[in-house]
Amino acid sequence: MNYIIGIDISKDTLDVHRLADGQHMQVLNGIRGFAELFRWIEPHPTALIIFEATGPYHRQLEQALCVKGIPFVKVNPKQARRFAQASGKLAKTDRVDCEMLAKMGAALQLMPKPISAENLYDLRDLLAARRALIKDRTAAKARNATVTHALVKRQLEKRLRQIKCDIAKIDAAMLEMARQDLRMTERLDILSSIPGVGVTTALIILVDMPEIGELDGKQVASLAGHAPMSQSSGKWQGKARIQGGRPNLRHAIFMPALVAIRFNADLKAKYDQLVAAGKEKKVAITAVMRKLLVLANALLRDQRMWSENQGCSRRILGRLLRNRLPGSERRDHPLPACA
Numbered sequence: 001m002n003y004i005i006g007i008d009i010s011k012d013t014l015d016v017h018r019l020a021d022g023q024h025m026q027v028l029n030g031i032r033g034f035a036e037l038f039r040w041i042e043p044h045p046t047a048l049i050i051f052e053a054t055g056p057y058h059r060q061l062e063q064a065l066c067v068k069g070i071p072f073v074k075v076n077p078k079q080a081r082r083f084a085q086a087s088g089k090l091a092k093t094d095r096v097d098c099e100m101l102a103k104m105g106a107a108l109q110l111m112p113k114p115i116s117a118e119n120l121y122d123l124r125d126l127l128a129a130r131r132a133l134i135k136d137r138t139a140a141k142a143r144n145a146t147v148t149h150a151l152v153k154r155q156l157e158k159r160l161r162q163i164k165c166d167i168a169k170i171d172a173a174m175l176e177m178a179r180q181d182l183r184m185t186e187r188l189d190i191l192s193s194i195p196g197v198g199v200t201t202a203l204i205i206l207v208d209m210p211e212i213g214e215l216d217g218k219q220v221a222s223l224a225g226h227a228p229m230s231q232s233s234g235k236w237q238g239k240a241r242i243q244g245g246r247p248n249l250r251h252a253i254f255m256p257a258l259v260a261i262r263f264n265a266d267l268k269a270k271y272d273q274l275v276a277a278g279k280e281k282k283v284a285i286t287a288v289m290r291k292l293l294v295l296a297n298a299l300l301r302d303q304r305m306w307s308e309n310q311g312c313s314r315r316i317l318g319r320l321l322r323n324r325l326p327g328s329e330r331r332d333h334p335l336p337a338c339a
Contacts, residue, residue, distance in 0.1 A: 213300030
Protein backbone atom coordinates (compact mmCIF):
# COMPACT_ATOMS: atom_id res chain seq x y z
CA MET A 1 0.00 0.00 0.00
CA ASN A 2 1.54 3.31 -1.11
CA TYR A 3 -0.88 5.47 0.87
CA ILE A 4 -1.47 4.67 4.51
CA ILE A 5 -4.05 6.69 6.42
CA GLY A 6 -4.44 6.65 10.20
CA ILE A 7 -7.81 7.52 11.73
CA ASP A 8 -8.36 8.28 15.40
CA ILE A 9 -12.02 7.70 16.24
CA SER A 10 -13.97 9.50 18.93
CA LYS A 11 -17.71 9.70 19.55
CA ASP A 12 -18.28 12.82 17.44
CA THR A 13 -15.25 13.22 15.16
CA LEU A 14 -12.62 11.41 13.12
CA ASP A 15 -9.05 12.74 13.03
CA VAL A 16 -7.32 11.62 9.84
CA HIS A 17 -3.60 11.63 8.96
CA ARG A 18 -2.14 10.71 5.56
CA LEU A 19 1.40 9.39 5.90
CA ALA A 20 2.54 10.13 2.34
CA ASP A 21 2.34 13.92 2.62
CA GLY A 22 1.61 14.45 6.32
CA GLN A 23 -1.79 16.06 5.68
CA HIS A 24 -4.34 16.10 8.51
CA MET A 25 -8.06 16.64 8.52
CA GLN A 26 -10.96 16.29 10.93
CA VAL A 27 -14.47 15.18 9.91
CA LEU A 28 -17.67 14.26 11.71
CA ASN A 29 -18.13 10.65 12.78
CA GLY A 30 -21.24 10.11 10.67
CA ILE A 31 -22.58 9.84 7.12
CA ARG A 32 -21.63 13.41 6.14
CA GLY A 33 -18.15 13.00 7.55
CA PHE A 34 -17.66 9.68 5.75
CA ALA A 35 -18.61 11.29 2.42
CA GLU A 36 -15.99 14.01 2.98
CA LEU A 37 -13.42 11.38 3.97
CA PHE A 38 -14.08 9.30 0.84
CA ARG A 39 -13.69 12.34 -1.40
CA TRP A 40 -10.32 12.93 0.28
CA ILE A 41 -9.30 9.29 -0.30
CA GLU A 42 -10.72 9.05 -3.86
CA PRO A 43 -7.50 10.10 -5.69
CA HIS A 44 -5.72 7.18 -3.99
CA PRO A 45 -8.03 4.14 -4.23
CA THR A 46 -5.29 1.79 -2.97
CA ALA A 47 -5.07 3.61 0.37
CA LEU A 48 -4.96 1.46 3.50
CA ILE A 49 -6.93 2.71 6.52
CA ILE A 50 -5.63 2.03 10.04
CA PHE A 51 -7.89 2.63 13.06
CA GLU A 52 -8.36 1.37 16.60
CA ALA A 53 -11.23 -0.81 17.76
CA THR A 54 -13.36 1.58 19.83
CA GLY A 55 -16.53 -0.37 20.47
CA PRO A 56 -19.68 1.24 19.05
CA TYR A 57 -17.87 4.34 17.75
CA HIS A 58 -15.96 2.58 14.95
CA ARG A 59 -18.81 0.38 13.74
CA GLN A 60 -20.35 2.87 11.28
CA LEU A 61 -16.95 3.66 9.77
CA GLU A 62 -16.12 -0.03 9.38
CA GLN A 63 -19.43 -0.70 7.65
CA ALA A 64 -18.93 2.27 5.31
CA LEU A 65 -15.42 1.08 4.38
CA CYS A 66 -16.78 -2.41 3.67
CA VAL A 67 -19.47 -0.99 1.36
CA LYS A 68 -16.89 1.12 -0.50
CA GLY A 69 -14.44 -1.79 -0.70
CA ILE A 70 -11.65 0.26 0.90
CA PRO A 71 -9.06 -1.97 2.68
CA PHE A 72 -8.59 -1.35 6.37
CA VAL A 73 -6.89 -2.77 9.47
CA LYS A 74 -8.49 -2.61 12.92
CA VAL A 75 -5.80 -2.65 15.63
CA ASN A 76 -5.83 -3.24 19.37
CA PRO A 77 -5.77 0.12 21.25
CA LYS A 78 -3.24 -1.23 23.77
CA GLN A 79 -0.85 -2.23 20.97
CA ALA A 80 -1.27 1.14 19.28
CA ARG A 81 -0.50 2.97 22.52
CA ARG A 82 2.57 0.86 23.19
CA PHE A 83 3.81 1.50 19.64
CA ALA A 84 3.48 5.25 20.22
CA GLN A 85 5.38 5.03 23.52
CA ALA A 86 8.11 2.91 21.89
CA SER A 87 8.41 5.61 19.23
CA GLY A 88 9.01 8.22 21.91
CA LYS A 89 5.57 9.87 21.65
CA LEU A 90 4.36 10.19 25.22
CA ALA A 91 1.73 12.84 24.48
CA LYS A 92 -1.75 11.52 23.70
CA THR A 93 -3.98 13.70 21.56
CA ASP A 94 -6.31 12.87 18.68
CA ARG A 95 -3.89 14.40 16.17
CA VAL A 96 -0.90 12.51 17.56
CA ASP A 97 -2.85 9.25 17.72
CA CYS A 98 -3.96 9.27 14.07
CA GLU A 99 -0.38 10.05 12.96
CA MET A 100 1.02 7.19 15.07
CA LEU A 101 -1.59 4.79 13.68
CA ALA A 102 -0.45 5.59 10.14
CA LYS A 103 3.21 5.10 11.13
CA MET A 104 2.31 1.84 12.89
CA GLY A 105 0.72 0.52 9.69
CA ALA A 106 3.87 1.32 7.71
CA ALA A 107 6.40 0.11 10.28
CA LEU A 108 4.65 -3.20 11.00
CA GLN A 109 3.54 -3.67 7.38
CA LEU A 110 -0.02 -4.37 8.47
CA MET A 111 -2.12 -6.20 5.92
CA PRO A 112 -5.87 -5.67 5.43
CA LYS A 113 -8.30 -8.37 6.50
CA PRO A 114 -10.90 -9.84 4.12
CA ILE A 115 -14.19 -7.92 3.97
CA SER A 116 -16.60 -9.36 6.53
CA ALA A 117 -20.08 -10.64 5.77
CA GLU A 118 -22.68 -7.87 5.62
CA ASN A 119 -24.72 -9.35 8.46
CA LEU A 120 -21.72 -9.93 10.76
CA TYR A 121 -22.43 -6.75 12.73
CA ASP A 122 -26.02 -7.78 13.43
CA LEU A 123 -24.84 -11.26 14.41
CA ARG A 124 -22.41 -9.69 16.89
CA ASP A 125 -25.24 -7.68 18.45
CA LEU A 126 -27.33 -10.84 18.82
CA LEU A 127 -24.40 -12.78 20.25
CA ALA A 128 -23.70 -10.02 22.80
CA ALA A 129 -27.38 -10.12 23.85
CA ARG A 130 -27.20 -13.91 24.15
CA ARG A 131 -24.17 -13.72 26.42
CA ALA A 132 -25.89 -11.13 28.60
CA LEU A 133 -28.89 -13.45 28.97
CA ILE A 134 -26.63 -16.35 29.93
CA LYS A 135 -25.09 -14.19 32.69
CA ASP A 136 -28.59 -13.30 33.89
CA ARG A 137 -29.54 -16.98 33.88
CA THR A 138 -26.47 -17.92 35.94
CA ALA A 139 -27.25 -15.21 38.50
CA ALA A 140 -30.93 -16.16 38.67
CA LYS A 141 -30.11 -19.86 39.17
CA ALA A 142 -27.69 -19.03 41.98
CA ARG A 143 -30.30 -16.91 43.76
CA ASN A 144 -33.04 -19.48 43.17
CA ALA A 145 -30.93 -22.17 44.83
CA THR A 146 -30.80 -20.28 48.13
CA VAL A 147 -33.99 -18.19 48.29
CA THR A 148 -36.74 -19.36 50.65
CA HIS A 149 -39.53 -16.82 50.17
CA ALA A 150 -42.26 -18.26 47.95
CA LEU A 151 -42.95 -15.00 46.08
CA VAL A 152 -39.29 -14.42 45.22
CA LYS A 153 -38.89 -18.05 44.18
CA ARG A 154 -41.88 -17.80 41.80
CA GLN A 155 -40.48 -14.60 40.29
CA LEU A 156 -37.07 -16.21 39.76
CA GLU A 157 -38.59 -19.29 38.14
CA LYS A 158 -40.64 -17.06 35.86
CA ARG A 159 -37.49 -15.10 35.01
CA LEU A 160 -35.62 -18.32 34.17
CA ARG A 161 -38.41 -19.43 31.82
CA GLN A 162 -38.35 -16.03 30.12
CA ILE A 163 -34.57 -16.15 29.71
CA LYS A 164 -34.81 -19.63 28.19
CA CYS A 165 -37.39 -18.36 25.73
CA ASP A 166 -35.31 -15.28 24.86
CA ILE A 167 -32.15 -17.33 24.25
CA ALA A 168 -34.07 -19.70 21.97
CA LYS A 169 -35.40 -16.77 19.96
CA ILE A 170 -31.92 -15.28 19.60
CA ASP A 171 -30.48 -18.65 18.52
CA ALA A 172 -33.21 -18.99 15.89
CA ALA A 173 -32.63 -15.43 14.65
CA MET A 174 -28.86 -15.97 14.39
CA LEU A 175 -29.22 -19.21 12.46
CA GLU A 176 -31.80 -17.70 10.13
CA MET A 177 -29.53 -14.72 9.48
CA ALA A 178 -26.55 -17.02 8.83
CA ARG A 179 -28.56 -19.04 6.31
CA GLN A 180 -29.04 -15.90 4.23
CA ASP A 181 -25.29 -15.80 3.52
CA LEU A 182 -24.19 -18.64 1.22
CA ARG A 183 -20.53 -18.52 2.25
CA MET A 184 -21.36 -18.54 5.96
CA THR A 185 -23.74 -21.45 5.41
CA GLU A 186 -20.93 -23.42 3.81
CA ARG A 187 -18.51 -22.57 6.61
CA LEU A 188 -21.07 -23.54 9.26
CA ASP A 189 -21.55 -26.84 7.48
CA ILE A 190 -17.82 -27.54 7.63
CA LEU A 191 -17.39 -26.63 11.29
CA SER A 192 -20.44 -28.52 12.50
CA SER A 193 -19.08 -31.68 10.83
CA ILE A 194 -16.38 -31.82 13.54
CA PRO A 195 -17.40 -34.09 16.45
CA GLY A 196 -18.10 -31.95 19.49
CA VAL A 197 -18.89 -28.77 17.54
CA GLY A 198 -22.60 -28.04 17.22
CA VAL A 199 -24.21 -25.50 14.90
CA THR A 200 -24.50 -22.86 17.64
CA THR A 201 -20.84 -23.24 18.63
CA ALA A 202 -19.80 -23.14 14.96
CA LEU A 203 -21.72 -19.90 14.52
CA ILE A 204 -20.11 -18.38 17.63
CA ILE A 205 -16.65 -19.28 16.27
CA LEU A 206 -17.39 -17.60 12.94
CA VAL A 207 -18.76 -14.46 14.60
CA ASP A 208 -15.96 -14.17 17.18
CA MET A 209 -13.21 -15.08 14.70
CA PRO A 210 -14.30 -14.21 11.15
CA GLU A 211 -10.64 -14.49 10.07
CA ILE A 212 -10.60 -18.26 10.67
CA GLY A 213 -9.70 -20.15 7.51
CA GLU A 214 -7.49 -17.29 6.28
CA LEU A 215 -4.70 -17.74 8.88
CA ASP A 216 -2.10 -20.36 9.73
CA GLY A 217 -2.35 -22.57 12.78
CA LYS A 218 -0.06 -20.47 15.00
CA GLN A 219 -1.96 -17.27 14.20
CA VAL A 220 -5.30 -18.90 15.02
CA ALA A 221 -3.99 -20.21 18.36
CA SER A 222 -2.52 -16.83 19.26
CA LEU A 223 -5.66 -14.94 18.26
CA ALA A 224 -7.77 -17.21 20.46
CA GLY A 225 -5.33 -16.97 23.37
CA HIS A 226 -4.45 -20.67 23.27
CA ALA A 227 -0.76 -20.25 22.42
CA PRO A 228 1.57 -20.72 25.44
CA MET A 229 3.90 -17.73 25.84
CA SER A 230 7.45 -18.60 26.90
CA GLN A 231 8.84 -16.86 29.99
CA SER A 232 12.65 -16.95 30.16
CA SER A 233 15.56 -14.59 30.59
CA GLY A 234 19.19 -15.63 30.85
CA LYS A 235 19.44 -18.61 33.18
CA TRP A 236 15.93 -18.07 34.52
CA GLN A 237 13.32 -20.33 32.98
CA GLY A 238 9.72 -19.50 33.83
CA LYS A 239 6.54 -21.42 33.19
CA ALA A 240 4.86 -20.86 29.83
CA ARG A 241 1.26 -19.65 30.10
CA ILE A 242 -1.50 -18.72 27.72
CA GLN A 243 -2.46 -15.07 27.72
CA GLY A 244 -4.23 -12.44 25.65
CA GLY A 245 -6.51 -13.44 22.81
CA ARG A 246 -10.29 -13.43 22.78
CA PRO A 247 -11.74 -14.74 26.06
CA ASN A 248 -15.29 -15.15 24.72
CA LEU A 249 -13.98 -17.53 22.07
CA ARG A 250 -12.10 -19.57 24.69
CA HIS A 251 -15.28 -19.87 26.77
CA ALA A 252 -17.25 -20.98 23.71
CA ILE A 253 -14.77 -23.69 22.74
CA PHE A 254 -14.31 -25.20 26.24
CA MET A 255 -17.36 -27.49 26.31
CA PRO A 256 -16.90 -28.65 22.68
CA ALA A 257 -13.34 -29.62 23.64
CA LEU A 258 -14.65 -31.77 26.51
CA VAL A 259 -17.09 -33.47 24.12
CA ALA A 260 -14.33 -33.96 21.54
CA ILE A 261 -12.14 -35.67 24.16
CA ARG A 262 -14.85 -38.32 24.49
CA PHE A 263 -15.96 -38.75 20.88
CA ASN A 264 -13.07 -37.60 18.64
CA ALA A 265 -10.40 -40.33 18.51
CA ASP A 266 -7.54 -38.02 17.48
CA LEU A 267 -8.24 -35.42 20.15
CA LYS A 268 -8.83 -38.09 22.79
CA ALA A 269 -5.43 -39.59 21.95
CA LYS A 270 -3.82 -36.16 22.29
CA TYR A 271 -5.49 -35.60 25.68
CA ASP A 272 -4.50 -39.05 26.98
CA GLN A 273 -0.92 -38.55 25.79
CA LEU A 274 -0.56 -35.27 27.68
CA VAL A 275 -2.13 -36.61 30.88
CA ALA A 276 0.11 -39.69 30.71
CA ALA A 277 3.12 -37.38 30.36
CA GLY A 278 2.23 -35.76 33.69
CA LYS A 279 0.46 -32.63 32.43
CA GLU A 280 -2.39 -31.21 34.46
CA LYS A 281 -5.82 -32.00 33.07
CA LYS A 282 -6.54 -28.30 32.62
CA VAL A 283 -3.38 -27.95 30.52
CA ALA A 284 -4.37 -30.99 28.45
CA ILE A 285 -7.86 -29.57 27.84
CA THR A 286 -6.33 -26.26 26.73
CA ALA A 287 -4.14 -28.15 24.26
CA VAL A 288 -7.22 -29.92 22.90
CA MET A 289 -9.02 -26.56 22.57
CA ARG A 290 -6.08 -25.25 20.54
CA LYS A 291 -5.95 -28.36 18.37
CA LEU A 292 -9.69 -28.12 17.77
CA LEU A 293 -9.40 -24.54 16.50
CA VAL A 294 -6.36 -25.36 14.37
CA LEU A 295 -8.33 -28.26 12.86
CA ALA A 296 -11.30 -25.98 12.18
CA ASN A 297 -9.00 -23.45 10.50
CA ALA A 298 -7.45 -26.14 8.28
CA LEU A 299 -10.84 -27.52 7.20
CA LEU A 300 -12.14 -24.05 6.32
CA ARG A 301 -8.93 -23.19 4.49
CA ASP A 302 -9.09 -26.38 2.40
CA GLN A 303 -12.89 -26.26 1.96
CA ARG A 304 -13.39 -29.83 3.14
CA MET A 305 -15.53 -31.68 5.63
CA TRP A 306 -14.20 -33.47 8.68
CA SER A 307 -13.84 -37.23 8.42
CA GLU A 308 -12.32 -39.82 10.73
CA ASN A 309 -9.60 -40.38 8.18
CA GLN A 310 -8.52 -36.82 7.41
CA GLY A 311 -6.42 -37.97 4.48
CA CYS A 312 -9.60 -39.02 2.70
CA SER A 313 -11.71 -35.97 3.58
CA ARG A 314 -14.54 -35.30 1.16
CA ARG A 315 -14.43 -32.16 -0.97
CA ILE A 316 -17.42 -29.88 -0.93
CA LEU A 317 -19.15 -30.14 -4.28
CA GLY A 318 -22.88 -29.73 -4.20
CA ARG A 319 -23.06 -28.24 -0.70
CA LEU A 320 -22.96 -24.68 -2.01
CA LEU A 321 -26.49 -25.19 -3.26
CA ARG A 322 -27.68 -26.60 0.00
CA ASN A 323 -30.25 -24.45 1.80
CA ARG A 324 -30.30 -26.28 5.11
CA LEU A 325 -27.70 -26.59 7.89
CA PRO A 326 -26.92 -29.77 9.84
CA GLY A 327 -29.24 -30.04 12.79
CA SER A 328 -31.99 -28.10 11.01
CA GLU A 329 -34.50 -30.62 12.27
CA ARG A 330 -33.77 -29.26 15.75
CA ARG A 331 -34.13 -25.70 14.50
CA ASP A 332 -37.61 -26.43 13.18
CA HIS A 333 -38.90 -27.32 16.62
CA PRO A 334 -41.22 -24.72 18.10
CA LEU A 335 -39.71 -22.27 20.55
CA PRO A 336 -40.51 -22.83 24.22
CA ALA A 337 -43.61 -21.01 25.37
CA CYS A 338 -42.85 -17.76 27.16
CA ALA A 339 -44.42 -17.36 30.57
